[in-house]
């Protein structure tokens with residue numbers, strides 16, 4: 001993770017080649033970095049983007065979920081939950097500068113921010129069902145809160161990956177920006193949020209989001225148990241094995 005501060009704005013650049021997949025170590029690093037910025041009194045905003053060309057993040061590392069060690073799988077999911085809690089509940093203003101594809105967990109990271117700008121000709125969405133897995137309730141809540149129930153239900157059922165244009169049309173992202181302007185526009189959007197007194201913006205954000213974060217807090221252990229039981233099922237392992245194979249075939253084909 002490349003993290004630096006530009007005045008009162010923290011910039012986090014995901015930099016885990018080849019595709020910024022989020023494994024246990026990287027999620028832990030991500031959480032430490034965001035918590036550090038959150039606790040830095042001089043930091044008012046955070047921009048999340050990718051240091052890699054063409055990929056914002058491929059989402060959760062599928063290899064963590066395929067033929068897993070159960071203890072590690074539990075730790076992995078705890079870090080995924082923590083990342084969402086940290087980002088969705090963040091008191092600083094957050095902008096996702098989506099400069100590449102953003103499937104599944106990559107989409108969730110961006111949906112957890114306050115504002116999303118995206119470069120053209122990429123795809124974004126919660127494609128879990130295409131892997132034969134199910135997005136947990138807090139992933140569904142987050143997309144539903146962004147694009148509304150009907151569109152979210154349809155997109156979740158299909159595991160639909162939106163093009164940048166489609167994402168803009170349904171409100172999954174807020175603005176389409178050429179890649180060379182994405183950081184400049186992220187700073188402009190940040191300034192708009194800074195024009196509102198921090199405490200008023202923060203209380204408003206809490207009013208909108210707290211109930212969803214509280215829901216996960218209340219069910220956190222059960223959510224981890226569900227995840228581990230679900231992922232370790234033979235049928236789910238088979239589906240994930242097939243998906244991994246299809247990724248490799250697509251590459252060679």
Ligand SMILES: CCCCCCCC/C=C/C=C/CC(=O)SCCNC(=O)CCNC(=O)[C@H](O)C(C)(C)COP(=O)(O)OP(=O)(O)OC[C@H]1O[C@@H](n2cnc3c(N)ncnc32)[C@H](O)[C@@H]1OP(=O)(O)O
Pocket residue numbers: 018019021055057058059060061062063101103104105106127128131133134135136226227230231247248251
């Ligand atoms: C009853 C209710 C219970 C509820 C329980 C909860 C259930 C479970 C919840 C889980 C939620 C999971 C969310 C996720 O994030 S799952 C991850 C989904 N991600 C994807 O599907 C992305 C797949 N990848 C791609 O589409 C492409 O790789 C792309 C990101 C578009 C990049 O394409 P390209 O540039 O062409 O690169 P390659 O495809 O060649 O990939 C390069 C290598 O990276 C490997 N790879 C890709 N993605 C992942 C990944 N997510 N994890 C691990 N590895 C990944 C790919 O296989 C290549 O590897 P190699 O070079 O060895 O062949």
